[in-house]
Each structure stands twice: as C-alpha cells, then as structure tokens.
C-alpha cells in the first residue's frame with residue numbers, strides 16, 4: 001500500500017516507485033535540502049510521511065465500510081488530484097497533513113473500529129455528523145491529540161459509552177456527541193480535564209448517572225447542552241465556576257434538588273433551560289442578576305414558594321416559562337421592570353395573586369401571557385374600566401382560564417380590539433359584561449374561549465369580521481337572543497362552535513349547517529324554539545337514521561357524522577357532535 005501511495009504522490013520529475021514510507025521520507029528530505037532554486041521549490045509538493053499515512057488510514061477505513069454515498073468515491077488512488085482534493089478533507093497550507101475531516105450526511109454505513117486515529121496527529125476538526133455509523137466510539141479517539149472540534153452527532157446506531165480516552169483530547173474546544181444510540185453511558189470525569197472546552201453538546205444519547213463535579217474546571221465553557229438524557233442527582237455547585245457560560249440546557253432529565261446558589265455567579269448566562277426535571281424548592285433570588293439573561297425555562301419541575309420578584313433585575317429577560325410547578329405566589333410588582341418581556345407562562349401552579357398588581361405598567365412588547373389553572377383573583381380592570389393590558393398591543397396569546405378573576409368587561413374596548421390577538425381563553429372565571437360592538441374588530445382571532453363566566457348580552461357581533469376563527473366557546477354564560485344568520489358566511493373556518501348552557505332563543509338558522517369545517521356543534525341547554533332545520537345533514541345526504549332511547553342518532557357514513565337530537569316538547573335541547581374520521 002505504502003508503495004502505491006508513494007507512486008501516487010509523484011514529486012517534480014521524480015517518479016518514486018516501490019518505496020517504503022521511510023525511504024520516501026529520505027527522498028523527500030534530500031529533495032528539499034538540495035533544492036536551491038525557488039522556482040523548483042514552488043513546483044515540488046512536499047509530501048511527508050504524515051499525509052501518506054493519513055491517506056493510507058482513510059483508505060483502509062473506507063475499505064471497512066459497508067456503504068457510503070458517491071462522495072467517498074473521490075477517495076481513490078486513481079484520483080490524480082491528490083488527497084488534499086478528496087472530498088470532505090482539508091489540508092494545512094503546506095499540504096503536508098490533513099487538518100479537517102468533515103464527512104456530514106454522506107450515508108456512512110459501518111463502524112469506527114478500523115479508523116486508525118493515531119495516524120492523524122495534526123487533525124484539528126473531526127466531523128461525522130448525520131451518518132449511519134454503528135458500533136462503539138473507540139478509546140483510540142484519544143489519540144487525536146491536536147483535535148479541537150469533535151462532532152459525531154446524529155448517528156443513531158452508534159452504541160456503547162463515551163470513551164474515557166476523550167479526556168486525552170487536551171486541545172478540544174467543542175465536544176458534540178448528540179443523537180447517538182448509546183446504552184447507559186455516563187459522563188466521564190475526565191471531561192473535566194478538557195479545560196479548553198467552550199462547547200459541550202451531549203444531547204439525546206441516553207446518559208445516566210450524574211453530572212461530574214470535575215465539570216467545575218471548565219471555566220471557558222460557553223455552551224452546556226445535556227438535554228434529553230436520563231441524568232440523575234443534583235446539579236453540582238461547581239457549575240457556578242463556569243463563569244463564561246452563555247447557555248445551559250439540562251432539559252428533560254431526572255435531576256433533583258435545588259438550583260445551586262452558585263448560579264448567581266453565571267453573570268454571562270443568556271439562556272437557562274431546566275424544564276422537565278424533578279428540581280424543586282425555592283428558585284434562588286439572584287437568578288435575575290445576569291444582565292444578559294433573556295430566556296428562562298423551568299417548566300415541569302416541582303419548584304415552589306414565591307417566584308423570584310427580582311427576576312427582571314438584569315434588564316434583558318424576554319421569556320419566562322414556569323408552567324407546571326408548585327409556585328404559590330407572585331409578589332406584587334414582580335414584572336414591574338420587565339420592559340423587555342415578551343412571553344410569560346405560569347400554567348398550572350398554585351399561585352394566589354392579584355395578577356394586575358404583579359405588573360406595574362405591562363410591557364408593551366408582551367406577546368404571550370398564560371397564567372391558567374391558578375388562583376388568580378382581583379380584576380383585570382384599571383380605574384378607567386379598561387383592562388390593564390391595553391398597552392400590550394402586540395399580545396397574541398392570552399390565557400387566564402381557570403382562575404377566580406372578576407370584573408365587568410363591557411367597557412373594555414382594547415381587549416376585544418387587540419389586532420394581533422390569535423388566542424384568548426378567559427373561561428372558568430367570574431368575569432361578566434356584554435361583549436361590545438367595535439368599529440375595528442380583530443381579524444386574526446382563531447380561538448376565543450369565554451365559557452363558564454357570567455357574560456351576557458347578544459351573540460358577539462364583534463366576531464363578524466374574525467374570518468379566521470376556528471374555535472368559539474361561549475358555553476355556560478348568560479348570552480341571549482338569536483344566533484345570527486351571518487355566522488356561517490362570516491366565520492368560514494369555524495370547527496368548534498360551543499354555545500351550550502346559555503339563554504339563546506329563537507329558531508336555529510339553517511345557515512348553521514353550512515359550515516364547511518365544522519367538527520363539533522353544541523347547542524344544548526338553550527331556549528331554541530321551532531323545528532330542527534329541514535336541511536339538517538344535507539352536507540352530503542343523510543342515509544340512515546336510528547332511534548335510540550329518547551334521542552335520535554343519524555349517521556352519515558361517509559364522514560362518520562353523528563348527530564344526537566333530544567326532543568323535549570316544544571323546546572329542543574341539541575347536542576350535535578360531528579366526529580370526523582372516527
């Protein structure tokens with residue numbers, strides 16, 4: 001092999017045939033030393049033993065593979081352009097050694113067992129991203145003593161563990177082994193020896209065990225991503241030593257205990273992602289100290305107590321996601337200085353608080369406010385009868401359902417008039433009032449839930465221009481009057497129309513059957529009179545009708561349409577559900 005390779009690297013006018021590697025080296029030395037003419041030097045390619053050995057190692061490894069895409073066919077002695085021109089390879093400027101090997105998305109099928117890592121003492125970057133490698137990552141990988149970047153992510157059949165040999169890669173700055181099929185691998189303590197590391201991305205590789213305390217030595221680390229593993233134990237105090245850390249992602253593990261107080265030293269932290277763990281206790285007050293912290297996701301843990309009132313002290317917070325925890329309180333003015341805040345989510349905690357008092361002036365760029373399933377009390381109304389969110393004109397998601405909020409919203413123009421609002425759920429509170437008529441209705445609204453409150457008055461005319469509305473739930477209120485005949489024409493996208501348990505009366509307009517997308521229509525427990533519209537079920541032609549107890553079930557097999565009609569004297573109670581595709 002060495003002889004053929006040497007042949008392949010013909011130098012100047014010399015044709016080196018059938019030489020051993022050391023002989024080639026000797027010839028090379030002689031050539032270079034005897035070269036006095038600059039012009040000659042320029043045409044001589046200084047082939048060293050390094051690149052010969054590297055090419056040889058690559059070809060042996062290629063021969064061991066079960067498959068690869070076309071790009072690896074350039075790895076061939078027949079290719080006269082030389083190793084440095086092979087696909088996926090970069091050499092140093094002298095073309096004497098390979099410095100980068102980047103084989104991404106090349107459908108590599110095979111193992112790394114025959115990869116002679118020791119042949120690449122100068123390799124700076126090894127990237128084998130998104131291939132079909134299987135087998136283990138060999139211990140020998142530690143022989144890549146110049147390696148700065150290692151990325152073997154998205155090779156789902158790679159099994160085994162993370163080799164301790166990784167700890168020998170003293171130059172390593174980026175370690176990326178995400179999306180592998182490792183079985184019960186742990187984080188080797190030796191990673192703590194790699195003090196040049198700036199980036200660790202070891203996500204979705206089924207890591208078990210705990211985060212080693214030696215990680216505290218990684219003082220240059222900027223990114224720590226251990227997302228989606230099965231790590232247990234506490235978050236080590238030592239992580240507070242990573243004072244360069246910008247982003248920490250420990251999402252979806254089994255970590256327990258509290259957020260260490262040493263986190264207050266992470267003053268460069270920009271994103272903190274700890275959701276879906278078993279963390280608990282109080283969240284340290286200093287969490288908001290970092291002037292760069294913009295994203296916090298601590299949802300789906302067991303945090304409790306008062307949410308840190310100084311969370312916006314740093315002045316950069318954009319997103320705080322704290323849903324599904326056991327927080328019991330939000331102090332008044334918690335969000336006072338949160339001028340940059342856009343997304344707030346406290347779904348399903350145990351928060352007892354006056355929501356309006358938590359804000360001073362709500363942030364103008366607020367886009368999402370979700371505090372559903374808590375114990376919020378008080379009103380949403382300021383002294384002038386408007387909701388306190390009027391200045392948050394970019395609001396697109398508002399979910400305050402399942403709380404104890406009260407107040408008459410009749411005079412709030414802005415609430416029904418927020419141009420960007422797409423989803424509003426105020427259901428299951430004690431809110432009241434009529435939905436006023438407005439000159440500039442919301443055209444972006446897709447979902448409006450007002451169920452189980454004390455709203456009254458006519459069917460909201462304001463919805464007439466909400467052409468994108470998909471869900472309308474007005475159930476369990478005191479709405480009255482008739483259902484307007486414009487409903488099907490004006491709301492062509494409507495799929496869920498829930499009007500039960502109100503005081504709607506009059507005849508059911510035949511237009512109600514003209515929705516193209518309707519999946520559930522619930523008109524039960526109202527005061528409708530007259531007959532069921534005669535074109536009922538004429539979407540497609542009703543072909544079968546069955547009597548069953550006190551109801552009538554009509555089937556349209558084509559769409560598995562089910563209609564339940566319950567006839568009680570002159571008043572009809574309707575529950576009509578369309579179940580499409582079973």
Ligand SMILES: *[C@@H]1O[C@H](CO)[C@@H](O)[C@H](O)[C@H]1NC(C)=O
Pocket residue numbers: 066067109110132
């Ligand atoms: C890899 O090669 C083996 C042996 O030829 C074959 O059985 C297997 O299906 C290949 N895997 C993929 C993902 O192509």
Ligand SMILES: *[C@@H]1O[C@H](CO)[C@@H](O)[C@H](O)[C@H]1NC(C)=O
Pocket residue numbers: 073074075076078079080081085086087
């Ligand atoms: C030789 O390698 C170059 C660069 O990788 C490639 O473009 C070319 O197609 C290869 N030629 C052969 C015959 O494989």
Ligand SMILES: *[C@@H]1O[C@H](CO)[C@@H](O)[C@H](O)[C@H]1NC(C)=O
Pocket residue numbers: 167189190192193214
């Ligand atoms: C590397 O780390 C291990 C375990 O943390 C330690 O025992 C060893 O001394 C370290 N080696 C070097 C060369 O730093």
Ligand SMILES: *[C@@H]1O[C@H](CO)[C@@H](O)[C@H](O)[C@H]1NC(C)=O
Pocket residue numbers: 216217237238239240241262
């Ligand atoms: C890391 O942090 C721990 C605990 O906060 C501290 O005791 C230790 O001295 C630090 N280690 C290094 C190497 O900085």
Ligand SMILES: *[C@@H]1O[C@H](CO)[C@@H](O)[C@H](O)[C@H]1NC(C)=O
Pocket residue numbers: 264285286289310313
């Ligand atoms: C962090 O914030 C707390 C309270 O918000 C403050 O008392 C403390 O001085 C701050 N610490 C640092 C290191 O800035």
Ligand SMILES: *[C@@H]1O[C@H](CO)[C@@H](O)[C@H](O)[C@H]1NC(C)=O
Pocket residue numbers: 309310312313333334335336337
């Ligand atoms: C908001 O900022 C003001 C002025 O700096 C300060 O007095 C107040 O304590 C801050 N509020 C909170 C909750 O951090």
Ligand SMILES: *[C@@H]1O[C@H](CO)[C@@H](O)[C@H](O)[C@H]1NC(C)=O
Pocket residue numbers: 454456457478480503
């Ligand atoms: C419902 O509204 C009617 C007027 O439309 C009113 O007379 C009645 O008291 C209201 N009922 C409740 C429970 O609010």
